[in-house]
Amino acid sequence: MKFLTLPRQILCASLMTLCATGANAADKITLKLAHNLERSHVVHLAFEELAKEVQQLSDGNMRIRIYPSSQMGSARETLELLQNGALDMTKGSASDLESFDNTYAIYNLPYLFKDQQHFNRVVFGEVGKEIMESTKDKGFFGISAYVAGTRSFYAKKPITKPEDLKGLKIRVQASPTTLKMVELMGGSPTPISFGEVYTAMQQGVVDGAENNVPSWVQTRHIEIAKVFSEDEHTSIPDFLVISTKTWQKLSPEQQQILMKAAKNSEAYQQKLWEKVDADSRAQAKAMGATIVSVDKAPFRAAVKPLYDDFAKDPKQAALLAKFESAVE
Ligand code: GCU
Missing domain, CATH: 3.40.190.170 (Bacterial extracellular solute-binding protein, family 7)
Known part of the structure; x- marks a missing residue:
């Protein structure tokens, strides 16, 4: 049919x-x-x-x-x-x-x-x-x-330095900037839509993902990837x-x-x-999962080329300047 x-x-x-076009409030x-x-x-x-x-x-x-x-x-x-x-x-x-x-x-x-x-x-x-x-x-x-808080990596093992990402397939959202970020840090970014990540993790299509703590817990990704390494790379x-x-x-x-x-x-x-x-942090603890703190300096250093690229594009550079002037 x-x-x-x-x-x-x-x-x-x-x-x-x-x-209707030109609708009235009523x-x-x-x-x-x-x-x-x-x-x-x-x-x-x-x-x-x-x-x-x-x-x-x-x-x-x-x-x-x-x-x-x-x-x-x-x-x-x-x-x-x-x-x-x-x-x-x-x-x-x-x-x-x-x-x-x-x-x-x-x-x-x-x-x-x-x-x-x-x-x-x-x-x-x-x-x-x-x-x-x-x-x-x-x-x-x-x-x-x-x-949406800050996003960090989670997997079966801790990721406390960029070298730990080597050989790991990490689920990311379909953002070219995020793909580049994970590459620069040393991992293999794999874009997968949000609703499909649990199965992808379960089947070993990816070794880990990155998100905020509530999403890690609520999606039950925590059941498979029990270590949340808080490098806090993005706030999206x-x-x-x-x-x-x-x-x-x-x-x-x-x-x-x-x-x-x-x-x-x-x-x-x-x-x-x-x-x-x-609440999600308390729940993670009760489930026997761990949240480890991370020295952010090496992660920050690894992604510098992203900022260099931004500076080359006048439109993006102007936007970045506005972001920076909002600090005070
Ligand atoms: C967070 C965010 C969602 C997004 C999701 C993802 O939960 O709030 O908007 O879809 O991460 O990683 O896809």
Whole structure:
């Protein structure tokens, strides 16, 4: 049957309930938000909060239906759906977004932020906003950002110096900058979508991965890779991204409601993050896993060529200067 061969995009498009143009605030609309995280992930919880608030602020006229756990595909696939106007919103980590727009590459640079305060000043400040808005012509743009701690390596054995990565296949997100980072540190980067990492680890397709502590624990990767070596190489924010077409179909009042709830969900998620991180560390300990501290200096030295490349590109260098001036 022909129907069965329709691509996922078209099927999703036919499910869309947002079809009016120039909507009024009182028009009933449902926006679909699909992402690759489990229901326990703190970003999913923030999205649930956002959906609740949007419904309240619009007197029930605006709804957000959430499809978690890669139900509509991997991060890459849901971003493509957004570009085609076949999905309204998704979550994009800056790593996923880098392959759609190079402006996001900067967030994947290792040892970019001095501390959490620096991260917050950039991501939730002027330059962060500039980056989120920069992709409108690509069919989507960011409307809110979420903290995601720091990412480190985990495997069956400790990775406390770059030499320990030699011969190890490490799962990474599909970010060219991250691939280069792992190579420079001495490992073999293997891009795999988030939902497929557990099986890949179980089957020995990869020897390890890198992520923040909550993701290591919640995904149960910890059952296979029991040693988390805290080199804290990156701090990569997550973003809620909306299709430009969907945004244009909303009335100014609906846009305002969505933006207000999105902003509030940022604060909600930031508060929750610290608790989830502490709980995950306690859970890791209870499971007999270990978190080892790492001297970051040799890792930092290994990735210097990434910064040299950035300095050669005037656009990237200008962005980096803005990041640096946000330290104070
Ligand atoms: C973190 C991050 C997600 C991302 C995931 C990954 O959990 O918050 O947005 O998809 O890492 O490594 O793919």
